Amino acid sequence: MPAPGTLLQNRYRIIRLLGEGGMGAVYLARDERLKRDIALKECFFTDDGLRRAFEREALLLANLNHPALPRVMDHFTEGAGQFLVMDFIEGDDLTAMLGRRGGPFSVDEALQWADQLLGALEYLHSRRPPIIHRDIKPQNIKLTEEGRIVLLDFGLAKGAAWHQSQIATGSSVRGYTPSYAPIEQMKGTGTDARSDLYSLAATIYHLLTGDKPIDALTRVTEIATEETDPLPSANEINPHVPSAVAEVLKKAMAIKPDHRPATAMEMRRMLMDGNKPPVPEQKDVSTVIVGSPGARHTAGASAQNNDPATQGRKVEATDQDRREERVDKGPTVNVKAAASQLAGSMLKSVTDAAAKIKTVSLWKRAAVAVAVIAAVVLVVMMTWQRSGKQQGGQLAAPVLPGSTAQGPTFEFETVAMDSNGNITARQKKQARQLIEDLGGGVTLEMVEIPAGTFTMGSPETEAQRRSEEGPQHQVSVQSFYMGKFEVTQAQWRAVAGLPKDYTDLNPDPSYFKGNDRPVENVSWWEAMEFCTRLSRKTGRLYRLPTEAEWEYVCRAGTTTPFAFGETITPDIVNYDGNNPYGSAPKGIYQQSTIDVGSLGVANGFGLYDMHGNVWEWCMDNWHDNYNGATTDGSAWQGGDGNRRVLRGGSWNFYGYYCRAASRNWLTPDSRYYFSVGFRLVLVVRTR
Numbered sequence: 283m284p285a286p287g288t289l290l291q292n293r294y295r296i297i298r299l300l301g302e303g304g305m306g307a308v309y310l311a312r313d314e315r316l317k318r319d320i321a322l323k324e325c326f327f328t329d330d331g332l333r334r335a336f337e338r339e340a341l342l343l344a345n346l347n348h349p350a351l352p353r354v355m356d357h358f359t360e361g362a363g364q365f366l367v368m369d370f371i372e373g374d375d376l377t378a379m380l381g382r383r384g385g386p387f388s389v390d391e392a393l394q395w396a397d398q399l400l401g402a403l404e405y406l407h408s409r410r411p412p413i414i415h416r417d418i419k420p421q422n423i424k425l426t427e428e429g430r431i432v433l434l435d436f437g438l439a440k441g442a443a444w445h446q447s448q449i450a451t452g453s454s455v456r457g458y459t460p461s462y463a464p465i466e467q468m469k470g471t472g473t474d475a476r477s478d479l480y481s482l483a484a485t486i487y488h489l490l491t492g493d494k495p496i497d498a499l500t501r502v503t504e505i506a507t508e509e510t511d512p513l514p515s516a517n518e519i520n521p522h523v524p525s526a527v528a529e530v531l532k533k534a535m536a537i538k539p540d541h542r543p544a545t546a547m548e549m550r551r552m553l554m555d556g557n558k559p560p561v562p563e564q565k566d567v568s569t570v571i572v573g574s575p576g577a578r579h580t581a582g583a584s585a586q587n588n589d590p591a592t593q594g595r596k597v598e599a600t601d602q603d604r605r606e607e608r609v610d611k612g613p614t615v616n617v618k619a620a621a622s623q624l625a626g627s628m629l630k631s632v633t634d635a636a637a638k639i640k641t642v643s644l645w646k647r648a649a650v651a652v653a654v655i656a657a658v659v660l661v662v663m664m665t666w667q668r669s670g671k672q673q674g675g676q677l678a679a680p681v682l683p684g685s686t687a688q689g690p691t692f693e694f695e696t697v698a699m700d701s702n703g704n705i706t707a708r709q710k711k712q713a714r715q716l717i718e719d720l721g722g723g724v725t726l727e728m729v730e731i732p733a734g735t736f737t738m739g740s741p742e743t744e745a746q747r748r749s750e751e752g753p754q755h756q757v758s759v760q761s762f763y764m765g766k767f768e769v770t771q772a773q774w775r776a777v778a779g780l781p782k783d784y785t786d787l788n789p790d791p792s793y794f795k796g797n798d799r800p801v802e803n804v805s806w807w808e809a810m811e812f813c814t815r816l817s818r819k820t821g822r823l824y825r826l827p828t829e830a831e832w833e834y835v836c837r838a839g840t841t842t843p844f845a846f847g848e849t850i851t852p853d854i855v856n857y858d859g860n861n862p863y864g865s866a867p868k869g870i871y872q873q874s875t876i877d878v879g880s881l882g883v884a885n886g887f888g889l890y891d892m893h894g895n896v897w898e899w900c901m902d903n904w905h906d907n908y909n910g911a912t913t914d915g916s917a918w919q920g921g922d923g924n925r926r927v928l929r930g931g932s933w934n935f936y937g938y939y940c941r942a943a944s945r946n947w948l949t950p951d952s953r954y955y956f957s958v959g960f961r962l963v964l965v966v967r968t969r
Contacts, residue, residue, distance in 0.1 A: 283307060283324070289314075290360050294322055294367065308435075310370060321352070323366040323435075336364055342413055347873055349934070349956070350402035350433055371432045376420035376489060386492040386520050389527070393557055394952070396486045398431040399423070400553075401934060403482065403546035407475040408861060414473050418481035419462040420488060428793060430956075460497040461488070465537055468499055476539040479549055483534030490527075491519040495535065502537060511537075526556035547936075554947075690715060694884040696838075697854065699847035703866035706847075713888035716763055716964065718820060720776040726816075728763035728964045729888050735759075736834050737841065739908055740943035744843055745864060750907050751943045757830045759915030764827060764835050765961035767878035767890050768800035768898065769812070780815040787811055793956035798877040800896045800959040806926045806950035809899045809960040816962075827963045828917040829902040829945075832929045836893070836942045838886030843941040844893055845885035854883045855894040855940055856933045863937030875933050875956075892930060893940040896959035900927040904947040926950045932957035 288296045290311075297310045297319070306325040313320050325336055340357035343366070347353070356367035376395075380387070399418075406413040415433065422435040458467050464480035467473050484495045496513050504512045513535065517528040530552045536542050543549040691712045698707040718726040739754040740747040771792050778787035784807075791803045804812075809826060816824045827835070838845050843863070844855075852859035852869035856876050859869035879890040901917040904925035912918045925947040931940030934957055938944065948958065 284309070284363075290322070290365065291358055294320065294365075296322070313367075319370045320355070321368045321370040323368060324363045325366070326363075333364065340366055342409070342411075346406070346409075346413075347871070348402055348405045349873060350398050350431055351405070352432060352434060371424050371426060371434065373424045373426040373432075375434075376423045376425065376485075379425065380420060380489065380492065387489045389490065389522055389524065389557070390949075390952070392486055392489040393527070393553055395423070395425075395431045395489070396482065396553055397550060399433060399482055400546045400550040402433050403475070403478055404550070404936075405858075405860070407478070407546055412475060414475060415478050415481075416467065416473055417459065417462075418478055418485055419459050420485055421459075423485070430793070460499070461494040463498060464539070465498040465502055466539060474539070475545065476542045479534045479542055479546065480536075480539075483531045483549075487516050487531050487535070490516050490523050490531075493519055498537060505537070524557055527553060530556045690717070692888065694888045695882065696884050696886050697846055699844075699849060699851070699854070701848040701865050703849050703851040703862070711886065711888065715766065715888075718822075720773060720816075720819075722776060724772050724776045726773055726962070727766040728962070729766045731759075731762055731764050731831075731835055731887055733759060733761040734834065734839075736837060736839075738830055738833055738911075738943075740843070740941070744941070744943070746938040747941075747943065748945075750905075750945050753908055755908055755911060755913060757834065757911075757913050757915055759831055759834050761966075762831065763964035763966060764831070764887075764889060765963075766884075766888065768896055768959050768961045770798050770878055771795070771801045772797040774801040774804075774812065777812050777816050777819070780819055783811055783814040783818070785811040787815075791953070792875075794875045796875075796877060798880075799875045800878055800891070802875060802896050802956050802959045803953045804959060805953050806899050806948070812960075813962065823965045824962050825965065826899055826901045826960060828915060829900045829927045829929065830912065830915045830918075831963060832898065832900050833942055834915070835887055835889060836885065836930070838889070840886065840942075843943070845942060846883070846893075850893060850937060850940060854881055855931075855937075856881065856891070857894040857931055857940050858934055858936055861936035863941070866937065872933055893942075894931050894935075895933055896930070896957050897928040897932045897946060898930045899958065899960040900929055902927045922947075924949055928958065 283299075284290065284296050286296050286298055290296070293313060293315050295312045295314055297312055300308045300310050300321070302308075306323055309322045309324070311320055311322040312318075337357070340354065343354040344357065352369040352371055354366055354368050356365075358365055358367075386392075403415070406415060417435055418433065422433065424432045424434060426432060460468070462481045462484040464473070464477045467477055480498075487495045501511055501513055504510070513532070515525075515528040516531050517523040517525050530543075530549065533552075534542050534549055543552060691714050693710060693712050696709050696711060697705045698709075700706050714730040716728045716730070718728065720726055735756060735758040737754050738757045740751040741754060742752065744751075771790070774787075774791075775789045778789040787808055791808075792799065792801050793803055806826075813824045813826060836845060840847075842848055844850050846854060849862065849864040849866040850857070851862070851866055852872070856872055859871040862868055875895055878895070881890075884890050885892055903919055903921040903923045904927055905911070905918060905921040926949070928946040928948060929944070931937075931944060939946070952958075
């Protein structure tokens, strides 16, 4: 074991021991050549077979590239030791965090981490040959300061192509941690992807309950003698754990591998479905804001209205109440409030100016004139509000004179692709756009979308479609404008600097930095806040797209899985190129967001990155299928108000998630792993 200060390979200087186990030790070291800290793992192997296996292991790990996995940068042998050089990941492991916390983590925290880890397992298990980690436990998981989960310690990992011959050796068997290891690993009878799912489920169980799960060997023994499994469900220990989530964990921790989820992707979907919040109590749709922003009452013929004890009472609303109120009404500009604010601002300006005016009669004339102007503005804006056409609970925007008839046009290129991922045609097209100046040299490009009718959802014959994508149905939408690109980080900062409406906005929330990269790591509520601030600034009605509008624009007149045809490639869409759709070949996996529009190919309407890059929030509540869906393009309310629709796929998702019909959801306060952003709709009412 090298002492602190030891220089290995004339390059890596040992700083201190970080940890030691039966299989090896990990050191903090300094790469003297690149002047940075690294993690140096020494493996204690005396068996020649294991030495050779470790060398093959190093080659496998060196080719891994995933945000939730450390990079392996070098492998060498020196003296009697074999070493791996890896990224040094700052941050605490989850065991230390759990100990300091003194109790379980919240369900939302634990399941967000589980989702990130399952994404990493999808990646590992899909390698050729597959890589099985075989030592997933809280001690091997770190949470960085940026909120990123990283799965560490591949000392037990085995590539499935060769590990079976090695797995029963003494060194390998001794490596497991009992509370998290499946029975097949304990017995040395062979591990596969389902073994990692057991260990991950045991880890999440520990995080959610604060208790280590009963080990598999004890469970097998008791089951054999008592015929009952002694492992309590997670929700028996922590009642905050949804029963459906507890069932998923217990299924993944089944003694028999065949009873567990078959893949990480399947378990990922099961946990998402299992964390479905209860259906919220339906609000009285006649609730309106009256008086001050903090006071409201329920209009209409209700029992409460007829109760003398409640007449004239003002009920103070919390920020959450007002946020929910906004959902009832949609992300509208509060025109009346804005008009009042404008009128008050105008009067204040004149009052300030009047203090410097000596002539009383002049001041009176100015005050009267401004009061009249303010009143006219207020009446006009209130008239817009009353006469606006309802669209999915939102008020249509006022007429924007000349915007639809005189906006500049732009040229773009779109392509057609065959089922093998070959581009068969390129076409130059034009569309009209409206350019909004956000200040500071930042602009927002909105593309005019023509009215039309389309078939929403996927046919049952579409590969890898899911039941929530049907039944197919006809939807008609009116003309509107939609963002040419996803909202960028520069645009986000410009709007985040505007006065607050309901929610604070972090001006720099994104993990992958870049002015022209899409903003990500933002919740649905924060996207709504962005829309409200932008609408107030511009006097135009900006909002999130409805789910129907989003799919209509994404398809751009096509009926194939993608706007470009039967499949996609990383040349035109940013997704996990290691997992293509259909007959397309594998391609580059960027492993991050990229600048919006940088792939250079738009769909038929002139919009970029509708497939991939980041998931995009929509207005609608989540529904498990399209039975009873709206057909006019409006937002579909009802359903599950605690889940909001996501569309488009992302940089870290497989190709099939990027299809035009693919649907996903998150709770509105979720930010999710650097892969959720949004784009805007501008509603324009023409004469």
